[in-house]
Amino acid sequence: MPLLLSAIDTDLVAIDTQSRPHVFTAALMRVISARRSREVHMTAEKQVPVTMRALIARINRKLAPDWKALRHCRKDSRWLDAYGEYFVVDLRRNQADRAFIDPVEYGAELGVLQPFEEVRV
Structure with missing residues (x-):
């Protein structure tokens, strides 16, 4: 048996x-x-680690068809108070489109950062 x-x-x-x-x-x-x-x-x-650099690259790939890009402002820049550390630029008009952006929240809003992913610096 x-x-x-x-x-x-x-x-x-x-x-x-x-x-x-x-x-x-x-x-x-x-x-x-x-x-x-x-x-x-x-x-x-389990959270999957994603670096800030990878997140910014994902965001820029998502924004590229609309001729936009996420930019980082230097700490010693005179524009830091006006735009914040991260801002979105419209590349056609060469003008800031959105200012004071948190890349983690913006990535989740665009759908490039999944709920099981964690951003590490």
């Missing part, structure tokens, strides 16, 4: 596969669903 050992939540269960095939199917479904729930739980907890 063939037996199948199944690990469900680290408990070993012996299943007689010939005389009770429905029990085998139910046990197999429990194992599959337990694995899937653990995988979903792990992906919900």
Whole structure:
């Protein structure tokens, strides 16, 4: 009589596969669903790191078809008070389109930063 050992939540269960095939199917479904729930739980907890440079590149690729770009203002610039550290420039008019931008919030707004991604400096 063939037996199948199944690990469900680290408990070993012996299943007689010939005389009770429905029990085998139910046990197999429990194992599959337990694995899937653990995988979903792990992906919900784990944050994928994204650098600020990568985020800015993603934002600029998203803005490029509209002839816009995200720019960084230097700390010693005279325009820092007027535009903030990050601002969006309209490249056709060579004019600031939006000022005082937080790249993390703006990236999420544009859809280039996923909820499971975390920006690291």
